[in-house]
Amino acid sequence: MQGRLLVRLPAPAGRADPARDRAGRTVSVVRDGPFLPWPADLVELYPRNDEPTLRVNFIASVDGAATVDGLSGGLHGPGDKEIFDALRMVCDALIVASGTVKAENYDALRLTPQARAWRAAHDLPEFPLMVIVSRSLDLHLDQLIFSDAPIPPIVVTTRSAPAEKLAGHADVIAVGDDQVDLAAAVAALHERGATQLLSEGGPHLFGALAAADLATELCLSVSPLLVGGGPGRITAGPSGPPREMTLRHVLAREDMLFLRYARKTPGQGS
Numbered sequence: 537m538q539g540r541l542l543v544r545l546p547a548p549a550g551r552a553d554p555a556r557d558r559a560g561r562t563v564s565v566v567r568d569g570p571f572l573p574w575p576a577d578l579v580e581l582y583p584r585n586d587e588p589t590l591r592v593n594f595i596a597s598v599d600g601a602a603t604v605d606g607l608s609g610g611l612h613g614p615g616d617k618e619i620f621d622a623l624r625m626v627c628d629a630l631i632v633a634s635g636t637v638k639a640e641n642y643d644a645l646r647l648t649p650q651a652r653a654w655r656a657a658h659d660l661p662e663f664p665l666m667v668i669v670s671r672s673l674d675l676h677l678d679q680l681i682f683s684d685a686p687i688p689p690i691v692v693t694t695r696s697a698p699a700e701k702l703a704g705h706a707d708v709i710a711v712g713d714d715q716v717d718l719a720a721a722v723a724a725l726h727e728r729g730a731t732q733l734l735s736e737g738g739p740h741l742f743g744a745l746a747a748a749d750l751a752t753e754l755c756l757s758v759s760p761l762l763v764g765g766g767p768g769r770i771t772a773g774p775s776g777p778p779r780e781m782t783l784r785h786v787l788a789r790e791d792m793l794f795l796r797y798a799r800k801t802p803g804q805g806s
């Protein structure tokens with residue numbers, strides 16, 4: 537089935553939809569406009585931004601579960617892999633926290649030849665940086681994310697962590713004394729030229745990024761499952777003040793929904 541736009545919102549009084557891509561084309565939900573088809577090129581809808589971006593990608597069930605039987609795999613459905621791959625292709629650095637690396641047995645970051653060709657054509661390094669957040673450094677260094685990496689991953693940890701154990705396995709960014717200072721980590725990645733950041737979670741990492749107001753976008757895939765009680769949400773940990781987000785677009789494929797929200801900046805309308 538072709539993708540369709542399901543959301544029709546009233547246009548804000550006296551103004552067109554403000555969400556446009558760098559070329560000035562409208563790429564978001566066209567309020568009161570035609571249905572948005574599944575694009576031939578997903579990059580049009582998930583572009584690299586001019587400004588530094590921390591895009592968070594998650595999948596959840598319609599009743600808000602982040603996992604089925606402890607993993608995200610049970611939530612997957614038509615379309616989400618394509619968006620997952622497109623987000624990885626356009627980013628400078630992929631960030632994931634140690635809980636997810638271990639639970640999901642994360643592999644090294646590999647891209648298709650087409651994705652690598654796209655990056656070459658856009659003057660980007662062949663692979664994004666792979667960034668793993670861990671305070672304890674209780675990591676499995678024989679996991680493919682380390683042993684099969686095309687470029688050494690970066691582990692973000694604290695200044696008090698025993699970073700010497702990572703020698704030969706990963707580069708280290710040490711930020712914060714006892715807790716990982718995520719804002720400093722983001723700044724350190726920017727200093728390395730990585731301004732388009734993609735987080736694949738998990739919920740504790742997203743919760744901390746949200747609490748620190750570091751997440752600028754959320755790409756949320758909604759899976760047509762009622763999972764019921766048990767699994768947690770896509771954020772976990774201490775809460776911060778709610779942050780307003782604005783809807784950039786909605787795509788659908790069969791019964792899956794794909795929402796792209798961006799952080800609303802002060803003074804920005806709906």
Ligand SMILES: NC(=O)c1ccc[n+]([C@@H]2O[C@H](COP(=O)([O-])OP(=O)(O)OC[C@H]3O[C@@H](n4cnc5c(N)ncnc54)[C@H](OP(=O)(O)O)[C@@H]3O)[C@@H](O)[C@H]2O)c1
Binds near residue numbers: 594596606607634738
């Ligand atoms: N639905 C989805 O899209 C999705 C996506 C990702 C993951 N998941 C699921 O989520 C689960 C894992 O998520 P999780 O929340 O338990 O773990 P997580 O967020 O992946 O990892 C948490 C770990 O990150 C490290 N960390 C270091 N500094 C941190 C900070 N400032 N804030 C937060 N974490 C910090 C800590 O590692 P150390 O203990 O090493 O210090 C902490 O234990 C798995 O079941 C996975 O399948 C679902």
